[in-house]
Amino acid sequence: MATATSHNKKSSAVKRILSEARELGSDDSDLYTASPLEDNIFEWHFTLRGPANTEFASGLYHGRILLPAEYPMRPPNLMLLTPNGRWEPKKKICLTFTGFHEEMWQPAWGIRTALLGLQTFMTAKAEAAAGIGALDYPVQARERLARQSRGWKCEVCGKSTLELLPDPDPERGEKREQEALPDGLKVDFHAETRKQQAEKDAAARSSTTLKERPDAPATLMEEAVAQPIPTPQLANGEESTSSATPTSSGPSVAAPIITSITSITPPQQLDQRHNVPTTTNATRISATEQKLTLIDNCIKALGLLVALLLFKCLV
Structure with missing residues (x-):
């Protein structure tokens, strides 16, 4: 696990990040795993299991979490590195709890919140699957990418997704359970659509005002x-x-x-x-x-x- 050797130990952001790193390091969940890089605690790598009963169920998806210097007062940014058919790889994802919607972020949320929210957003369909970096691949294509994702290897971590997040042992009777979202976090599938419409309306009103009243x-x-x-x-x-x-x-x-x-x-x-x-x-x-x-x-x-x-x- 990364340390705060190269960072200000008195910084509230560093303290919060190290606290979350210890918490997630002791978490034995088989749904996700996440940890900061050794040389930069403001960048995390995670591996996320696809939501059950969907075309992503067999997939293991690796990605990055970029934390701002003002964390947790400001939200993180997320991107997936593994091809998945839901979002463009290596591109920041527009979600209600990321840097694209700072007005909706709450400091009480954290890395776990972002991972659970990301997993929930993977199930968005049709018009709800909108936003920057969003993709709408057919179900068959997503299932194929999910199978291929299990052997995908991260060059930074030096391990495959299956090595980072092994499947639960069926002989031990381990059961996957979907974790609930934290209190206060509402996954709004249409937030980005409403935001884009509001921006268009504001631009239209501004254009009308300029036409009616010259300089x-x-x-x-x-x-x-x-x-x-x-x-x-x-x-x-x-x-x-x-x-x-x-x-x-x-x-x-x-x-x-x-x-x-x-x-x-x-x-x-x-x-x-x-x-x-x-x-x-x-x-x-x-x-x-x-x-x-x-x-x-x-x-x-x-x-x-x-x-x-x-x-x-x-x-």
Whole structure:
């Protein structure tokens, strides 16, 4: 059995793993056997007998258990190395008590729980046999693989499955009994199917939300183009063709009046709306000055919009 020589003996995970190793080492069950590797107690190898009265009944299946550093607060991962027709060899198995479903794991469970749960899940049929790494071989193919599994040899352990888990002696009247699952462990054959459906529903809702509501910056720019700038009034109450009132020293440009972030009008719209002739010589501005004034106002308005958008992003 592995020791904690190369691991922190004060670690709660190491203490728990060594405790389970001692417990399973003294277990004389003929349904399973499991022990950690000599050089890494966070990796276990196990041999599991197929469930009785099924196409797996004559099979002996060897696999790996990978324990996280946070064990037992987080669940282990399991994989079978022996071809079996139920799961892909050398691929992590998606079960309700493995790392694929951490929300369902309970720290009170352990290696024995994982082995019993794995044996129970082997009997899942049809749509229940879903999940990552799942296979649905015909019964005849599984029976053939079960017979072949008895001579399968692990390169790490250096033994065959039959050497690791011998058959009970029929002359001694030994009887195989299926062990019950620990309290609180419910084998949900449809958990993975429901999880996949929930993920699809969430993705669909997210896609619908994005279609109904575009991104904020694009909306702001569209609204900004659609809304006008208030037209300044002259002293005599008439609309001016520009935002400036001429003085003796020349025209002075007033800052545009913006009531909100989305109140900028394109120059084309300004040209059409503000092109109102006046009869007062003092307020008439040449076409060149009008264009310069509009350009100046647009530049200032765009600068203010950019500043507001940057401020919003920072907040």
